[in-house]
Amino acid sequence: MTALATPARTKPAAGGPQGTRPPRLTARRLAPYAFVLPALLLFAAFKLYPIAWSFVLSLHKTVGGVETFVGADNYTRLLHDPLFRTALGNTAVILVVQVPVMLILATGLAVAFDSAALRARSVFRLGFFLPMVTGLVAYGIVFSVLLNEEYGLVNWLLGLVGIDSVPWLVDPLWAKISLGLALTWHYTGYNAMILLARLQSIPGELYDAASVDGAGPWKSFRHVTLPGLRPALLLTTVLSTIGTLQIFDEPYVLTRGGPDNATLTIGVYLYQNAFTYFDFGYASAIAYALAVLIGILGLIQFRVLGDRK
Amino acid sequence: MTTTTTGTRTGRGPRRSRTRGKGRGNGIMLTSGLAIALAAVLVPFYWLVIAGTHSSQEVFDSPPPLLPGGHLAENLTSLQDTVSFGRVVLNSAGIAAVYTLCAGAVCTLAGYAFAKYRFRGRDPLFGVIMLGLVIPAQVTLVPLFKLMAELEWLNTYQAVIMPNLALPFGIFLMRQSMAALPDELLDSGRMDGCGEFRLFVAVVLPPMRPALAALGIFLFLYQWNDFIWPLIVLRDGASYTIPVALASLQGVDDTDYGAILAGTAVAAIPMAVVFLALQRHFVSGLLAGAVKE
Numbered sequence: 001m002t003a004l005a006t007p008a009r010t011k012p013a014a015g016g017p018q019g020t021r022p023p024r025l026t027a028r029r030l031a032p033y034a035f036v037l038p039a040l041l042l043f044a045a046f047k048l049y050p051i052a053w054s055f056v057l058s059l060h061k062t063v064g065g066v067e068t069f070v071g072a073d074n075y076t077r078l079l080h081d082p083l084f085r086t087a088l089g090n091t092a093v094i095l096v097v098q099v100p101v102m103l104i105l106a107t108g109l110a111v112a113f114d115s116a117a118l119r120a121r122s123v124f125r126l127g128f129f130l131p132m133v134t135g136l137v138a139y140g141i142v143f144s145v146l147l148n149e150e151y152g153l154v155n156w157l158l159g160l161v162g163i164d165s166v167p168w169l170v171d172p173l174w175a176k177i178s179l180g181l182a183l184t185w186h187y188t189g190y191n192a193m194i195l196l197a198r199l200q201s202i203p204g205e206l207y208d209a210a211s212v213d214g215a216g217p218w219k220s221f222r223h224v225t226l227p228g229l230r231p232a233l234l235l236t237t238v239l240s241t242i243g244t245l246q247i248f249d250e251p252y253v254l255t256r257g258g259p260d261n262a263t264l265t266i267g268v269y270l271y272q273n274a275f276t277y278f279d280f281g282y283a284s285a286i287a288y289a290l291a292v293l294i295g296i297l298g299l300i301q302f303r304v305l306g307d308r309k
Numbered sequence: 310m311t312t313t314t315t316g317t318r319t320g321r322g323p324r325r326s327r328t329r330g331k332g333r334g335n336g337i338m339l340t341s342g343l344a345i346a347l348a349a350v351l352v353p354f355y356w357l358v359i360a361g362t363h364s365s366q367e368v369f370d371s372p373p374p375l376l377p378g379g380h381l382a383e384n385l386t387s388l389q390d391t392v393s394f395g396r397v398v399l400n401s402a403g404i405a406a407v408y409t410l411c412a413g414a415v416c417t418l419a420g421y422a423f424a425k426y427r428f429r430g431r432d433p434l435f436g437v438i439m440l441g442l443v444i445p446a447q448v449t450l451v452p453l454f455k456l457m458a459e460l461e462w463l464n465t466y467q468a469v470i471m472p473n474l475a476l477p478f479g480i481f482l483m484r485q486s487m488a489a490l491p492d493e494l495l496d497s498g499r500m501d502g503c504g505e506f507r508l509f510v511a512v513v514l515p516p517m518r519p520a521l522a523a524l525g526i527f528l529f530l531y532q533w534n535d536f537i538w539p540l541i542v543l544r545d546g547a548s549y550t551i552p553v554a555l556a557s558l559q560g561v562d563d564t565d566y567g568a569i570l571a572g573t574a575v576a577a578i579p580m581a582v583v584f585l586a587l588q589r590h591f592v593s594g595l596l597a598g599a600v601k602e
Contacts (some may be wrong), residue, residue: 040475043441138534139554156371
């Protein structure tokens, strides 16, 4: 049919070595665009567009559903907001205390997982990873009951060994500790797996060489394991930092930010402003402050941990 | 330099060099020490299953219940009466299933294009998408909510599903996995006269099955457990997902903890079982390329 209408000009060239470009090559050139198109459209509509919109919102004030342009007012308000400072401080405490504790534990776990002396290794790897699978709401609820001051299992167990009951979720300091425990429980195994993956690519000869040089376990850990782990430590530190700065689910479910705002994080404060007070402009300003903070901290961490002479 | 996947594989066998000179005793000590730590980590799971079978009063008995009780059916009934739990479970399962299929397709196609084609604008486009990993989700929360309101999508399933389909982490994961696919395979497929899309379906996808399994589990878990976004867009009990429904029950005066915990067990235990069954794919797939230099 085609051959009859347009004699031997366009179509047959596809088979031949020379002539016009075969349609297959054009398809090959266009295919990647077709493949990334759905992702790009969705990403632009539901990520990039809201990111830009959020900035516009942060320059507006919402009163009774009406938006008025107020310039940088929301940002100046942020600077003088004691609650924002509290949220910032609480988030910083988690960052400075919980993240290092967790990463040290994760490094210890990874080294243990890697040790030939450990029996039933796959059971341990899996078991410690399992909390990662648990949804935040589910584990928030479980922890809030386990840590109940009067009736919780944890205080009952402590009572068995003669320790007075601990006001886990009702005392400002203990509420912070509880939040830290929950976070550590949830994420340590995951970080250990990332570190383990890296650990296993450190050549065994390096350890042999170290032991030939008379290095004990501690020295070979310091001079072989730690330097080898560096990229993975950078990754886990950056991921944990980003995660911590955005933290919302755990404090929301565990303590609703209380008691007395002791576990109010930036994420919870942002949520409250947006969806409790419906002050979208201020919430957006908080979001942008958060994004800037994440950017700065990420850069610093890359500088400090990433540089390898 | 070296990819993680190979590391995981070679790491399976024990290594003499690392622990040479240490005695058997060390192994037993290490193993039992870790066993105690693991027991502590698993206590919440054990307790969750136990508590879900007890009434609210029994949950807070002293001493706390340590063995299964007889109130599971009663708890589930009470849950059904307060939040139509059956409906909520179906919502969660349906949303997670549709999300996994659609997001899986979007991320796999994009990851494949980024890994295996050279095209103008590839690197900047990929960079923009990776920006999505770094920018906190909270930045988009408010405008995304307003967008959903304008589209009149509040309280609908697509409001939950659509915004996260092009998940940066999923695209990243697929790009890493696709990179391991030999180019010769693609070329020979083209020699045999495969069109580009058929090439993708018939040649690329079959050997990628383990990576696809990992992506699938990850996406399903992500959607099943997602809390804040469904909490924001689902305003009506009949459209709730499990986490939203459970959270809505908490903090109410005389909260029925027996019922909540039974519901929590229903949400968490199947996922744990699925994970245990498929963990090999999941862990190796998730870590593919996680630690590169």
